[in-house]
Amino acid sequence: MAELPHIIRGVDHVAFPTFDPAATVAFYRDVLGFPVVHSICAAGWGPERHPDFIHFFFDIGNGDRIAFFYYFGFEPPRGGSKGDVYARFDDDAPNFFVTSRHLALHVDSEADLLEYRRRLDNSRWPVELQLQHETIESIYTHDPNGYFFEITRALRPVTPPEDLDANLTVDALVEVVGGPDVSMAALLARKAELIVERAAGWEPAKR
Amino acid sequence: MTTHRIGLVVPSSNVTVETELPALLRRHPAARFSFHSSRMRMHTVSAAALAAMNAQRERCIMEIADASPDVILYACLVAVMVGGPGEHRRVEGAVAEQLATGGSAALIRSSAGALVEALHAVQATRIAIVTPYPRPLAEQVVGYLESEDLAVADWRALEVADNAEVGCIPGERVLEAARSLDRTGVDALVISACVQMPSLDLVDAAEQEFGIPVLSAATAGAYSVLRSLRLPVAVPGAGSLLRADTTSVPA
Amino acid sequence: MTQLFMLDVPENTPIVAVADQDPAITVDRVGPYFRIASDTPIVIDRRATGCRHAVWYSSVAGLMRSRITQWDKDAMRIEPA
Numbered sequence: 001m002a003e004l005p006h007i008i009r010g011v012d013h014v015a016f017p018t019f020d021p022a023a024t025v026a027f028y029r030d031v032l033g034f035p036v037v038h039s040i041c042a043a044g045w046g047p048e049r050h051p052d053f054i055h056f057f058f059d060i061g062n063g064d065r066i067a068f069f070y071y072f073g074f075e076p077p078r079g080g081s082k083g084d085v086y087a088r089f090d091d092d093a094p095n096f097f098v099t100s101r102h103l104a105l106h107v108d109s110e111a112d113l114l115e116y117r118r119r120l121d122n123s124r125w126p127v128e129l130q131l132q133h134e135t136i137e138s139i140y141t142h143d144p145n146g147y148f149f150e151i152t153r154a155l156r157p158v159t160p161p162e163d164l165d166a167n168l169t170v171d172a173l174v175e176v177v178g179g180p181d182v183s184m185a186a187l188l189a190r191k192a193e194l195i196v197e198r199a200a201g202w203e204p205a206k207r
Numbered sequence: 208m209t210t211h212r213i214g215l216v217v218p219s220s221n222v223t224v225e226t227e228l229p230a231l232l233r234r235h236p237a238a239r240f241s242f243h244s245s246r247m248r249m250h251t252v253s254a255a256a257l258a259a260m261n262a263q264r265e266r267c268i269m270e271i272a273d274a275s276p277d278v279i280l281y282a283c284l285v286a287v288m289v290g291g292p293g294e295h296r297r298v299e300g301a302v303a304e305q306l307a308t309g310g311s312a313a314l315i316r317s318s319a320g321a322l323v324e325a326l327h328a329v330q331a332t333r334i335a336i337v338t339p340y341p342r343p344l345a346e347q348v349v350g351y352l353e354s355e356d357l358a359v360a361d362w363r364a365l366e367v368a369d370n371a372e373v374g375c376i377p378g379e380r381v382l383e384a385a386r387s388l389d390r391t392g393v394d395a396l397v398i399s400a401c402v403q404m405p406s407l408d409l410v411d412a413a414e415q416e417f418g419i420p421v422l423s424a425a426t427a428g429a430y431s432v433l434r435s436l437r438l439p440v441a442v443p444g445a446g447s448l449l450r451a452d453t454t455s456v457p458a
Numbered sequence: 459m460t461q462l463f464m465l466d467v468p469e470n471t472p473i474v475a476v477a478d479q480d481p482a483i484t485v486d487r488v489g490p491y492f493r494i495a496s497d498t499p500i501v502i503d504r505r506a507t508g509c510r511h512a513v514w515y516s517s518v519a520g521l522m523r524s525r526i527t528q529w530d531k532d533a534m535r536i537e538p539a
Contacts, residue, residue, distance in 0.1 A: 041265045045272050046310025052269070055308055133512045134469050156468065161490030165465045165519055185525055189539070192520030195463050199489030 011064040018068040023144035031123040034058040084146030104150035214276030216267045218249040220370040227425040245271040257286040278314040287319035292354035295320035321431035329420040331395035333358040335388040339365045339404040361389040373403045399423040410446040461522035463491040469513040499537040
């Protein structure tokens, strides 16, 4: 397959609805210190019936932004008792699934992570969990809209062999989900075959 | 024949845009237009009053877009130009974003941008202009045009700060100011760089008298609207700018 | 023959080191992976590795004709499939 130039430049904005703009501003701007960088006041002029709304943006670093929509006079659609203002689930929905969709923001150091921990702990939205994974350490909370929110730091840089390993995992996964046995065991077996096929000839990237 | 809806965002005391633009476009041989305005409160042409007026832009766009116009003309030239070089692009961009975010298909143009567009369309490089403004604002207009690769050889500021009065400046006074300009090496003349100072009846005669293209903020606005809608620029009796496509309009 | 692969990254080296101590286990390399193999089932004691849970449970990159019959806080056991 011909090389596709990778010219995309990150997140222009990731957007969510909110029903409480005051609390959203308090959380992102006042507690976390993410500056408000843009806003648009508009109505629904297209074919769908649509209330007047404000679309507002906070900077989340690297020129990336998180944006919210606030629709005047719009009631949230009815849903279950779990989840956030966008996606509601019934009581029996497993928590691992409910929190699977989340935004994780990056900091460079332990000191920076602890600084955001301090800001959250001094607010109405204290850190709910602090975890170390294999190569990252993270703090978690829910924002005023119920969106699950993570700030994370890398314990060490990702290495080129991990890129290879990730690609093997993904290739094995795509194959396995199209096959008869869709399971972790099948994935690890297929991945082992791919390791033998491809990893032996793999050249480490120049450091 | 479809009627093209033109949205106008005008200073509240402006009467000339809503007079001259329909008068011009009514002459179009092949297209029909309707005009719909929203107003920004403004009486005094001063820097502070213009800033306060600009603050109403979002509300005015909200209101006018409800009418589903085909194109919106943000019709206060000096209010944009006091924002500094390139301001019309920033304003038009912000309005375009506001419209697009709400799913409106309306196009946006501004009088300030239209004047620049029209002067480039007649390939002007060295111009002379008549403005009704107090001198400091007139200087900003001159500076703005110069930042758009136009040399302003000479200019007049009639120093009328009350916008309602600007709407009543007699044609003779405008023409007298135009005649007083040093037109050496000038390849286009802007007889009214203001959408409130009436000049429509003067444009064609002045062009014949001076022998160079004569534009006004109004004729430039009409030009920009027609180009945006991809309609032939074929409006008689208002200068050569608006006859750009005259020979190509089917009978 | 029991075979599994582990990526050569700093978190995994203590696990590979513990496996390597077992005379029945051979450890060699395939590209950036360690290949851990034995004619008999492979058992690795977690506490001996000093590994955190997050690392322990993500350490296996691939299984060659083998399956994991135990993988908990005490040990991992891999047998031929």
